[in-house]
Amino acid sequence: MRIVVDAMGSDDHPGPDVAGAVLAAQEYGDTLIVVGDEAALKRELAQHATNGLKIEVVHASDVITMEDKPSVVGKSKPNSSMHVGMNLVRDGQADAFVSAGNTGAALAVATLYSLRRIPGVKRPALSAIIRVRGRSVILLDVGANADSKPDWLAQFALMGDIYAKSLLGVTRPRVGLLSNGEEEGKGNDLVREAGPLLRALPLNFIGNVEPKDLVKDHADVIVSDGFVGNIMLKSLEAATSMVINLLREELMSSVVTKVGAALSRPAFKSVARQIDPFETGGAPLLGVNGVVIIGHGRSNATAIKNAVGQARKAVQGGVIESIRAGLEQIEQSGQSTD
Amino acid sequence: MRIVVDAMGSDDHPGPDVAGAVLAAQEYGDTLIVVGDEAALKRELAQHATNGLKIEVVHASDVITMEDKPSVVGKSKPNSSMHVGMNLVRDGQADAFVSAGNTGAALAVATLYSLRRIPGVKRPALSAIIRVRGRSVILLDVGANADSKPDWLAQFALMGDIYAKSLLGVTRPRVGLLSNGEEEGKGNDLVREAGPLLRALPLNFIGNVEPKDLVKDHADVIVSDGFVGNIMLKSLEAATSMVINLLREELMSSVVTKVGAALSRPAFKSVARQIDPFETGGAPLLGVNGVVIIGHGRSNATAIKNAVGQARKAVQGGVIESIRAGLEQIEQSGQSTD
DSSP, X not given: OEEEEETTOSTTTTHHHHHHHHHHHHXXXXXXXXXXXXXXXXXXXXXXXXXXXXXXXXXXOBOOOTTSOHHHHHHHOTTBHHHHHHXXXXXXXXXXXXXXXXXXXXXHIIIIISSOBOTTOSSOEEEEEEEETTEEEEEEOSSSOSSOOHHHHHHHHHHHHHHIIIIIOOSSOEEEEEOSOSSXXXXXXXXXXXXXXXXXXXXXXXXXXXXXHHHTTOOSEEEOOHHHHHHHHHHHHHHHHHHHHHHHHHHTSSHHHHHHHHHHHHHHHHHHHHTOHHHHOOEEEETBSSEEEEOOTTOOHHHHHHHHHHHHHHHHTTHHHHHHHHHHHHHHHTOOOO | OEEEEETTOSTTTTHHHHHHHHHHXXXXXXXXXXXXXXXXXXXXXXXXXXXXXXXXXXXXXXXXXXXXXHHHHHHHOTTBHHHHHHHHHHTTSOSEEEEOSOHHHHHHIIIIISSOBOTTOSSOEEEEEEEETTEEEEEEOSSSOSSOOHHHHHHHHHHHHHHIIIIIOOSSOEEEEEOSOSSTTOSOHHHHHHHHHHHTSSSEEEEEEOHHHHHTTOOSEEEOOHHHHHHHHHHHHHHHHHHHHHHHHHHTSSHHHHHHHHHHHHHHHHHHHHTOHXXXXXXXXXXXXXXXXXXXXXXXXXXXXXXXXXXXXXXXXXXXXXXXXXXXXXXXXXXXOO
16 A cells, blocks of 8 residues: 655644654554655655665745645645655556645645545545444534535534444444434434434434434444534633643642542543543544545654555455445435435 | 422432422522322322421312323323423422423423523523532533424523522633534534524634543533534433443452452542432423423432432522523623524
8 A cells, every 4th residue: 555644744744744654654663755855855764764664755936834724735735745755646656645744735636626525525524433442433514614504414423324334343333413412303403304304314313313322332433514623623622731731730739639649640541641642643534535644733753654444444445436436325215315 | 499399200209300399499598399199299298307498389170290292291181280380480489390200391391382492592401510520511402302493493592691699609611512523613504503603602612622622621501412412422321321321340350359449439429429410309391481490200318309409599690681681681782693
């Protein structure tokens, strides 16, 4: 397998990006293609023991930053590491693309300038893999479409279902529709219109779900429009870090609890690992005509390596082909998502 | 002051509701009016030492349950404790109404059958008081309006601002608009249209905010439509309880960490108190023509007492008058929220 890593993606690029690619080459034995400023990447690679590893460097002269406007940068920086890297996948020279860069820019470059959409896909969706007690739950869309239509949500459900099967190995993923109450009839206009569309699809649709259902192992895939999914994801992150920080501070506030904190450290570490976003790798951009995984800007080498691992699984699981086939099948059976 | 407590509201009514009213009568010295099945309430009151306390019982023959449909129950149970209790406020026989009952029903009864809206208010908003590190942040709307319009959000901002001044004592509350990114231009259509309306109002409007801004003490009032606010609130609750439960379980998993847990107990207790939703009391229904505070269905006596305390503050702060005056002022100055 040949996997592209955008070496100019993370906040501290190219250090973590290159180190992650090296780790991935070691662990998986695949060919890793690092894309970015050639001179900088060669300097960076020289710091690692790469003997026997399959690592290639491809030059890209432009760098997309976190501050770049997605609506502008797709056109204004045509030789960015995102363009060059995704084009390798588009042209069949690589199997997947991984970046810890600007999510909006990756979406714009993929959709408008490089890989484009899988035929039949109305809108790509950014999918978050949320770890809860060792399980993974897919939440989508978490930001690609701030205003969604009911038939887009139906497609998000289909794509999430397929991804859950290939990534999580769930035979019949439970697909829920995020709402402000579980009873049918609850929801905003979008949710109430999308419900019947999801019910008509060949899915294990469990109806409306609430945020607590994520925690309670009631759903494998949670479907939402991009604005609401983004707020949910960020609310979960904000509350998690707040509680952990509060406990850390409190534990440090007296001698007795300091001792308690020392003894409790393994428990804290275990919990931190269970909810560590870096462990999951990244967010797949589903609906794009090629495997694209977007990591967090703060990714370290391990996070990049895990994102590559996730990309491999998506390629091995034939996610793109499955989404294409799934959409075709529904089209032919007349169960349109319109 | 005379405050009505819906004695048939909480999941375990009338026990916690009556006990909470008794606690409130003790602590505040106000007249507490408990509304519900008279015989049951008298039996319940007989279990408490009420000598010297000002507690009145008013009979209501219907009981609204958590399962009752808000759209139906306003009409089908005209003698419910909610109707009877709110009518006491409407008719000037009491100053505020507190219930731990069905939120949707309380909204319907208030808006359509009893107190009605403050003149000029387009839609009432349910407001959550979220405790973060000892501060309180007001998030509204958290569920009254699943589909909101930009000018409603502008009114929510005004009402939240007034409530923050009277309840939290903040001179110039920082009012933020919940969005999927802080930059101007981020958001869904609703947020992008509401932004300029909020900016035109006489508020300390700080622009778009994200869930993390709640935790980081960047805002006192966060404005959102009812669907998104509800998802945010429930996501915060879900993540908070998950992290705490995970830590508890992990701490109990080995002897060493069990000792750590014992020593860490004060820290856990302190954190639990800092984020305890029962400490804040309840959610005010802003925009209704009378003070209405809705508590959680799981409210215990302390939660009911705290909800009464919150109702007192709203009455003392003249929240209803301030909202009326604020809306009139804007109307006259031509800074309409349309």
